Amino acid sequence: MKSILEKLNLKDVNVGACSGIEDWYTDPDSEEIVSINPATGEPIAKVLQATAETYEQVTRTADEAFRSWRMVPAPKRGLVVRDLGAALREIKEPLGELVTLEMGKIRVEGLGEVQEMIDICDFALGLSRQLYGLSMHSERSGHRMYEQWHPLGAIGVITAFNFPVAVWAWNSAIAAACGDTVIWKPSSDTPLTAVAIQHVCNAIMADHGLKGIFNIAIGRGAVVGEKMINDPRLSLISFTGSTKMGRRVAEAVSKRFGKTILELGGNNAVIVDKDADLEMAARTILFGAVGTAGQRCTSTRRIIMHKSIAEDLTQRIIKAYKQVSVGDPMDQDVLMGPLVTKAAVEDMMAALGQAKKQGGEVLCGGSRLPDKGERFVEPTIVRMPEQTKIVHEETFAPILYLMEYEDIEEAIRMHNEVPQGLSSAIFTTNLLTAERFLSLEGPDCGIANVNLGTLGAEIGGAFGGEKETGGGRESGSDAWKGYMRRQTNTINWSKELPLAQGIKFGD
Amino acid sequence: MDEPVDLDTQIEDLVSDFPESVGFLIKNGVRCIRCGEPIWGSIGELLEEEGIADARGLIRELNAFLIQKK
Numbered sequence: 148m149k150s151i152l153e154k155l156n157l158k159d160v161n162v163g164a165c166s167g168i169e170d171w172y173t174d175p176d177s178e179e180i181v182s183i184n185p186a187t188g189e190p191i192a193k194v195l196q197a198t199a200e201t202y203e204q205v206t207r208t209a210d211e212a213f214r215s216w217r218m219v220p221a222p223k224r225g226l227v228v229r230d231l232g233a234a235l236r237e238i239k240e241p242l243g244e245l246v247t248l249e250m251g252k253i254r255v256e257g258l259g260e261v262q263e264m265i266d267i268c269d270f271a272l273g274l275s276r277q278l279y280g281l282s283m284h285s286e287r288s289g290h291r292m293y294e295q296w297h298p299l300g301a302i303g304v305i306t307a308f309n310f311p312v313a314v315w316a317w318n319s320a321i322a323a324a325c326g327d328t329v330i331w332k333p334s335s336d337t338p339l340t341a342v343a344i345q346h347v348c349n350a351i352m353a354d355h356g357l358k359g360i361f362n363i364a365i366g367r368g369a370v371v372g373e374k375m376i377n378d379p380r381l382s383l384i385s386f387t388g389s390t391k392m393g394r395r396v397a398e399a400v401s402k403r404f405g406k407t408i409l410e411l412g413g414n415n416a417v418i419v420d421k422d423a424d425l426e427m428a429a430r431t432i433l434f435g436a437v438g439t440a441g442q443r444c445t446s447t448r449r450i451i452m453h454k455s456i457a458e459d460l461t462q463r464i465i466k467a468y469k470q471v472s473v474g475d476p477m478d479q480d481v482l483m484g485p486l487v488t489k490a491a492v493e494d495m496m497a498a499l500g501q502a503k504k505q506g507g508e509v510l511c512g513g514s515r516l517p518d519k520g521e522r523f524v525e526p527t528i529v530r531m532p533e534q535t536k537i538v539h540e541e542t543f544a545p546i547l548y549l550m551e552y553e554d555i556e557e558a559i560r561m562h563n564e565v566p567q568g569l570s571s572a573i574f575t576t577n578l579l580t581a582e583r584f585l586s587l588e589g590p591d592c593g594i595a596n597v598n599l600g601t602l603g604a605e606i607g608g609a610f611g612g613e614k615e616t617g618g619g620r621e622s623g624s625d626a627w628k629g630y631m632r633r634q635t636n637t638i639n640w641s642k643e644l645p646l647a648q649g650i651k652f653g654d
Numbered sequence: 655m656d657e658p659v660d661l662d663t664q665i666e667d668l669v670s671d672f673p674e675s676v677g678f679l680i681k682n683g684v685r686c687i688r689c690g691e692p693i694w695g696s697i698g699e700l701l702e703e704e705g706i707a708d709a710r711g712l713i714r715e716l717n718a719f720l721i722q723k724k
Contacts, residue, residue: 307691334691335666367666368694389688412689442690489673491690497680543690 148184148248152192154241155343163194163338163365164201166208167358168349172201180365182339185251185485185522186475194338196366202374205364209301209328210380212359217298217326225275227360228320230351232268235261242312242343244477249337250308251484251522252439253476264316266606267622271320274627278325289641296631298326299406302383303375305368305396308487309442309543310387311337312344314410317610317622318385318630323360325630330362330381332372336487338365368392379403383630386410387444389541390567390615397617408629409617410610412541413569415592415601416449418558418584421456423574427598429463431574432547435600437471437526440483441545442491445570445594445603449538451558454551461510461549464528468511471526474519485522486544492522495544498537499527502548505535510549539565555580563591569612570594570601593620657717661698661709668697678719682712 152158160179164172177195184191197205216224235242243258252260282293304318311333319329333341341363348361364371376384376399385408386396393411400407417435419428435447452460476484486492492515499513512525526545531538538548552558562571571590574597575581581597589595593612594604603610609624611617620626646652659668659675668675669692679686684704686693693700701709 307689309690336691367664368692369664369666369696372694388691389693391685391688391693392691395694444689487690488669490669490676490687490692493673493676494680494685494687494690497677500677501680541689543688 148191151241151244151248155238155245156346157192157339157343160193160195161339161342163342163363164197164205165345165349166205166212166362168353170208170358172197172204174198174201177201180335180338182249182337184248185487186477186520188521191248192339194342194365197364197371198366199370199374202364202366202371205330205362206301206378206380208359209330209362212357213298213301213328216328216357216360219326221275221278221324221326224326225272225324227351227355227357228268228275228323229272230354231320231348232265232272234347234351235265235268238347239265242340245340245343246311247476247484249339250311250487251476253481253484254479256439260310260313263313263606267316267320270606270623271324274321275324278627278631280633285637286647287645289643290637290639292635292637294633294635296325296628296633299630299632300382301328301330301380302385302630303330303332303378303381305332305372305375305384305386305388306334307387308334308336309439309444311340314387314621315341315344317606319361321622321627322630325627327383327630328360328362330364330375332364332366332375335365335367341365376400377403379405382406383408385619385621390617393617406629408619408621410444410619410621411615411617412567413444413446413612413616414448414539414541414565414567415445415570416451416562417447417601418562418573419450419452419456419460420555420558420573420575420577420580421453422576423456424576424598425456425460425463428574429460429467431600432464433467433471435602436547437468437483437545440486441526442487442543445601447601448541448546448548450547450549451552451561452549453558454553457549457551461530464547465511468526468528473516473523473525483526483545485520486524487522489521491543492524495524495542495546498540498542498544498546499529501537502529502531502535502546505537506532507548534561534564541567555583559584559589566615567612568592568614569616570596570603572596572599572601574598658720659697659713659717661696661701661713663697665692665695665697665700668692672720674723675716675720678716
């Protein structure tokens, strides 16, 4: 563990407010936050949280930095992001391992998350030459009309523990290419990954004679988070977290007419139709439901299966679950690590209690694994008689609910019955069923897949969902537009002053 | 013995210091962690938002539960 921290320039006690290589902000009133390894329950290192004073220093620096950063041509801003990607390649292994140490996902998933950071930096570099606006034909002669995209300003990025580095990168690489400066409040459960990344950003900013482009303000939601969402200097808040908190963020930011990108809860289902390849479906469901210990926004939480194949599929999934090794996420033979906190274990157990009360039958798992540690649980399958109240809720844990349907209309109705709308999938070999699923009659989600699980899109696609998932889009496609403001411009190159809509005014 | 929790206790502190509170509160209709993260703000604010009529009474019961667990 010590060598991982050393490779990432982390100390026993680290500062949690920073804007550049010589701009670490400390305050005697800073409270320490201890980062805990969820696999062992042991402390990894400490971070001094941002206070009201150091938050102000960070925000002032980011706001001032924006004034000059926006004047740097976008393709040159892209070069800074390119260098960030190159630096991340250099530390992929220790950073991925720190993700595993700090939040408990297995090592290959930690490394994959860092790869996602690298990929989005590559994407943002290309994007920096493609911040296109449209040109339109004006109805007035001698006029030219077009639109252009300008940077927004300093923005706030608030991320969750489950993807402690990738979500920051989705937002920050794109925002930086767009000309914004970024203040990041990571989860209090994963402060060290944020400090490690800030060290990398500091080196890149220093190489380019910059500061204040990438900033951190690590602290409690009730302190730093509330300050950010109510701060009129932050023109955009990109928030990843629960629907409940997203509602609070949206209300505060909209009250000051700021912008939001909200990536909130998911309650993702896989429909398995009667003609599906069941072996493929079972393997995919396993990864979707058990990967990251069920703590992904896109985790598979519901299986809606045709009654004719229900028993066969159930047995295949149970068999696959029984082969899952739970344990130290750094161990390469382990497929599922711990939950992030003891509170998350309590949350899972309470949800299971409710599922049982609502008629659920636990087919596999359902218990804590105290011999492995306080935060380890069994991956769990629950057969539900119907889609009860608890199934409508997102429980951030490896609980998979199984339900049956008789026809595809019923399956889609069940699918869309929940308030969340992030990711969806169907397994079928019938082209008509697949196309119907992807049509406007299908799932009301931001992501819909055929013959694969409820995974998020690759970084090239826009990530996000509908309904209580918040409607925001991050990462690829044209998600960059969320980080800029659109301006419509008209230039009169004639000697006349015609008005639109044929209006004659005055003479 | 001092009561461990009052209406002003921050939920971020509650779930880290007394994780067993999570299950107790869910049984009483209040979820204080979502998506694995604590809700921002105090437990008093959350109980008010959730429309818990006797918030003080629930906190008394929570304290009794926590003391008994200890």
